[in-house]
Amino acid sequence: MMIKTLCDAALSVLNTKDASQKAHHSRAMVELWRDGTLAKVGLTNETPMRPARPDAPILCDPRDMPKRGKAGSLKSKKALLHALAHIELNAIDLAWDIMARFSYLSDENASEGFTLPREFFDDWAKVADDEAKHFLMLNGRMNDFDCAYGDLPAHDGLWESSIKTADDFAARLAVVPMVLEARGLDVTPHMIESMKKFDDDISADLLQIIHDDEITHVRAGTVWFESWCAYHNLDIEITWQDLVQKYFYKTLKPPFNHPSRSEAGLLRQWYEPLMEEEPRNAKKAAT
Ligand SMILES: [Fe+2]
Ligand SMILES: [Fe+2]
Helix, strand or coil: CCCCEHHHHHHHHHCCCCHHHHHHHHHHHHHHHHCCCCCECCCCCCCCCCCCCCCCCCEECHHHCCCCCCCCCHHHHHHHHHHHHHHHHHHHHHHHHHHHHCHHHECCCCCCCCCECHHHHHHHHHHHHHHHHHHHHHHHHHHHCCCCCCCCCEECCCCHHHHHCCCCHHHHHHHHHHHHHHHHHHHHHHHHHHHHHCCCHHHHHHHHHHHHHHHHHHHHHHHHHHHHHHHCCCCHHHHHHHHHHHHCCCCECCCCEHHHHHHCCCCHHHHHHHECCCCCCCCCCEC
């Protein structure tokens, strides 16, 4: 297939099976978008419902995932890095999926109604580049421990939100960057702390890079969600809460990383009302 547009690039990444190849290809395609080789967004109605994935890891039910092992053990570290790499691989596909699936909203293709300017695609191209970078960093770190992506099982819950929101642009933004990626901001600082505690500064630094990049992804989601709400004259808070409850769950899991969430443009008044009741022994939320 000749790759002439951003949509062609998106389909070629989504249809790449091998994980490392997908990541390298994702970065190369973003480069072509940035240097103008791919001058147009283009249009496609061939976005696959499920992207191509490697034969390994075996995807299992979240309840059948093996235990990670004792905290601080090499086994648990490998399991954590593997789980994160799996999330990043999904994130590469999610970034290209939103660009291709909602390409009909691009101002090249839609003459009226809500349209997405080039800046939207620039933002998601950056996400696609970052996620590929994250995957390759994590896989590289696993290689340091004689392990690689595919060696351990992974669970298949991650693509579900993409399928559920395939027909609704606002719901996709409300759930994927503004809930799932925001959840990453909540949990990563604890992982960084535990890596440091077990004297693994290399992994800690890598997770810090991921955390800082992820703030920009959540922010992109928030900015474009706000723009969609403004166009439709809708209240952001109520619209977001309704979409989260319709397409995700009724509640969100604390504790929240308020400083990082606020840097990403998420307001406490949006997400706190959806907070699941905190279990009694839970750590105090970061303030
Ligand atoms: Fe990432
Ligand atoms: Fe991300």
